Amino acid sequence: MKKSFLYILLVFSVLSLATTYSRAYAENAATIAKKLKQEKQQAEKKKKTLTTLKRKATRLQRTLTEEEAIITNLSRTIEVQEKKYTELEAKNKKLATEYNELNSKNKLTQKELISLVKKLWPLYINSRVLASNAAENWDELDRRYTWASKLYATVEEKQRALLEQEAKLKLLATKQTALSTKAKEQLANVNGKKDKLLQQKLRHSKQLKKISEQRASAEASLRDILSIIGTLNYKLEEKSKTGANFSLLKGVLPWPAHGVIAKRFKPKAKPPVRGIGLALQKDSKIQAVSSGKVVHNDVLRGFGRVVIVMHGEEYYSLYAFLADSTLNVGDTVKQKQVIGNAGFYPAVDGPGMYFELRFHQKAINPETWLSALN
Incomplete structure (x- = not known):
């Protein structure tokens, strides 16, 4: 009973x-x-x-x-x-x-x-x-x-x-x-x-x-x-x-492109660096580090063309200095899907890109999330 x-x-x-x-x-x-x-x-x-x-x-x-x-x-x-x-x-x-x-x-x-x-x-x-x-x-x-x-x-x-x-x-x-x-x-x-x-x-x-x-x-x-x-x-x-559990992907995310690191995450530097900069080959393809939805695709002053992808649990990835991108706001992307081509990156005076990861709009160190293999 x-x-x-x-x-x-x-x-x-x-x-x-x-x-x-x-x-x-x-x-x-x-x-x-x-x-x-x-x-x-x-x-x-x-x-x-x-x-x-x-x-x-x-x-x-x-x-x-x-x-x-x-x-x-x-x-x-x-x-x-x-x-x-x-x-x-x-x-x-x-x-x-x-x-x-x-x-x-x-x-x-x-x-x-x-x-x-x-x-x-x-x-x-x-x-x-x-x-x-x-x-x-x-x-x-x-x-x-x-x-x-x-x-x-x-x-x-x-x-x-x-x-x-x-x-x-x-x-x-x-x-x-x-x-x-x-x-x-x-x-x-x-x-x-x-x-x-x-x-x-x-x-x-x-x-x-x-x-x-x-x-x-x-x-x-x-x-x-x-x-x-x-x-x-x-x-x-x-x-x-349900959606993907993005927080479980720390350390295994693929790199947005294969190149040489030109800038590292230094949020306290003057000026601060809230992401990483990569020097790339001409016409290099930029890919999404995880599946998500495009919430921004436009030109921003000082960053060239910027694509922002929203992932689950309030995580965002940002890809800047793209030469072009055919994605529209609202498009769904898969992991490793090409989102655009590398453009001119002033920091390397040539082709490259700038990448950020954010959680609740706060920048986090991308290198701790990306795979050790670049």
Whole structure:
């Protein structure tokens, strides 16, 4: 009877533990599913934002293309107007030269006219004196009359020339003033168009830069969310199956590639080294050290292309400075499956890779986990 009671008690205890575990598992899975749903909603929002930004960028680019044509025409107009301004300035200088030459000529004519008038005055006085005895000296009178007539004609000609020159000077001065005004207006017009052109270019450049930065930020955010979604999907899948016991593989993991160790695990060094670096042959294949799920495959600043594989029990392996990788986030990989090719590793100034192992995001020494054979 005692044995039966103890057996029943044991069964109830096991059932109670199983129920408790089942509830805990269900709650954990529900929490992950809820988080996954939230992240998917965030991803959809980010995708919509990114689509809107892409449309804005496309519209702005189209507007820029249209306005570039306007700007090109404006630049041509400016060139034509600058040429006209140059021509106006040349004409203005030519008119100024003509004006100066004509003015000098006018002054000379005035001097000549004054000289002639001075000569005419004594002649006028003599003619008054000779008027009384003109009949007694006809030859002298005829001679003086002929000379006086020529002198008067010369004076009249100089006066006409002087009037014509003054009229020309006045016309040239008017033209010169008009040309100067027109040239100033042309220059102001050219400068105004140049200012407008500069403002358009600066405004477009600023708008395009702003949208490009927003797109880059949205794309980076979307990548992070998709990475989280991949991780959550993997965790949900892991909850539904037993999975490999990664902690039992310490010391027997295959190397990610066969090469020479260039850097060793030194987390306290400055700068710290949280993994190992390998110098490899060109086009060496990089392989997964254990089965798992890809949770990251992208370029990271300072590490080149990086692939991160999540294994069971919160263990991760990281492969950096890959030349390429065809894997996608969410892909399942097997142990020793090729995940990419070796790329340029700055630490060895040639082909190579950098490898890390992490447990709960904390770096652990990979050499203690890898097989002694490299």
